[in-house]
Amino acid sequence: MSFDLSLITESIPKMLAGIGITFQLMFLSAVLGLILAVILLLMRISGKWYLSWPAQVHIYIFRGTPILVQIFIIYYGLPQFEFIRDSVFWPILREPFGCAVLALTLNTGAYVSEILRGGVLGVDRGVLEAGSALGLSARQKFIYLTTPIATRLALPAYSNDFISLMKATSLASTITLLDMTGIARTIVAQTFAPYEVFISLAIIYMILTWIIQKSFGRIEKYLSRYVNP
Amino acid sequence: MDAVTGWWDDYFWGSMIVLQVFFFSLLLMVLFGLIGAAAKLSDNRLAQKIAGAYTVIFRGTPEILVILLLYFGSAITLTAIAQMFDPDIKFIDVPPMWAGTIAIALIVGSYATETFRGAFLGVKPGSIEAARALGMSNLQTFIYIRIPEMWRLALPPFGNHMLSLIKDTALISIIGLNETFFVAKQAIGTTGEPFTMYIVVGCIYLAFSTIITLSVMGMEKFGARTGEGAR
């Protein structure tokens, strides 16, 4: 098997040109997804059935179906309807970038809200009781006690989800977006050399994962600086 | 909805393929996870390094890429390996179903390695000491003490791994496996109704993941029947 090294050195810069789109997808979906996750979380723990139930349905659907199917339904399925194409959302849904961000946001929002919920449930009851004893209201307890502790507890699981989000951006290549994976597939289609191109792409993604893991490790250390081992 | 008539049986067979891939990759995933966890927990530094590389590679690479690499690369690598044993073999090929099954088993197996490792570490040391005191061999300790206790700890994240497995089967459509997602793509070619077809696929996967989630909840109840927790 001939390993064409020159092909690798040629393709890597081309693929890295797509890193901009990968990052944009990743960070935009992460931020929007986090906002959605917090909203879903508050709805879930509100105790009111008309808030909790829709949140649960959303989480159930988006965690129970493959993200590729979600992406395809949003990109190819929605335009089937006249009212979507006439609506005010069409400029966003028309673009593959918009559809990808929407799909990734809805998906990661569902997963992260469950992760946050795990963090909230993990807060020691004693801390909350102490808060009540000090006269804090429910809202104050949530903001000043639950949130910092829950964030620290949820961080490892969140970092996993963040990495999954990064990997999921590669699926945007299936709806014509030229992110790193999309560019790689185009190169493969022209050179007929899948092995070299895909291995280089895999290495790029692994380096990205490593960077993200290290960064989250730093954040975890910082948040745990007052915690006794 | 009438667009779907005539395609129901194709969706059915596609679902059967999804189940087939799921069961085989489940077995392989458990195998890879146990081997990886054992390697990481062992004293052998080489085994630790290899298992470490395994988790880094397969947790850090997008699933779609692993599937494509295994599909295109498998023939080349396997042929090379096979030719070491029998130079007459011209080529070995791995059909899409197996390439996909092994790919997703390797991927989720790398997550399972971490899950099983954490679970093994959570086995009560007291139980191990008791087993030693009773004169049980290493193998007996492993089968009768470690595995049952570890299993209860591993179950909730393991349920997530099972969900990942079944959802990743949709990605194998990229290499031509005729499971439900690919069926939908072909159906759209003739009927032109993408939304309907993809929603059917979504519902099928939703049904599968619901069954898995309910089974895991049932297994958790069964595992917790003595009421003991980790210490």
Add this chain to the structure above:
Amino acid sequence: MKFPLLKSLAVGAVALFAAGSVSAETLRVGMECTYAPFNYRTADGELAGYDVDVAKGVAEIIGADLEFVCQQWDGMIPALLANKFDLIVASMSITDTRKEKIDFSGPYRDSVGRLIGKADADWKLFDDSGAPIAENFNGLRVGLERASTYENWFNAKLPGAEIVLYDGSEPLYLDLQNGRVDMIMTNPMKAQLRFLSKEAGNKFGFVSPAISEVEFFGIGVGIGLRQGQDELRERLSAAIRDLINNGSLKEYALKIFPFQIHNDEWGKG
């Protein structure tokens, strides 16, 4: 301790998966399976279409059994080279770039491209001699199938146009209707049959003349196979010539179109 076990497991696994070497009796055919009316799957689960008929006709003449394998278009040649199948019968045009990597049989179908867009668009994209006017393409989005001859033509002739690449051919029509692309370039026969003549396509039409530059579209579509199999290639080409001369190829075409889609000259080997 572990290694002898692993080694025997590996050999066992290899033996399990081994297809062995391909005998001349069974040939695996790769096709897209989503490219109606040339190769697609009907609701009954059967593969049908012009390419399927040609493959079966050729197999009957050379006395081989067929196994069909579905493959996404942009991976078609890599998959052939990786031994996933033995023949490509998927409306693949015979071009020089492709001939560098694989061999082709003689042609069995015309190969032509045409642009499709809104019927009432008044772009002047081509001058009277049929050559494209590059500036008029600025700002227009064109949908193309990745790894197709249409993509190659566009990249060479109009590199400034905004090209959107798709994994298959069906999404091209979907996104043209949705307005995500202003025009697409694809096979005109397929477009006429599956799109323009239907209700969904009645706002659209051809916005270019038929383009058949041999450099990009080749002399036609042929059966692809790995290099170094000259004997098989000869048998395939001879079978195709037979199909032309005994009228079968025309029959296959008339099942779908009101005209034949090959050149009778090819029958004279």
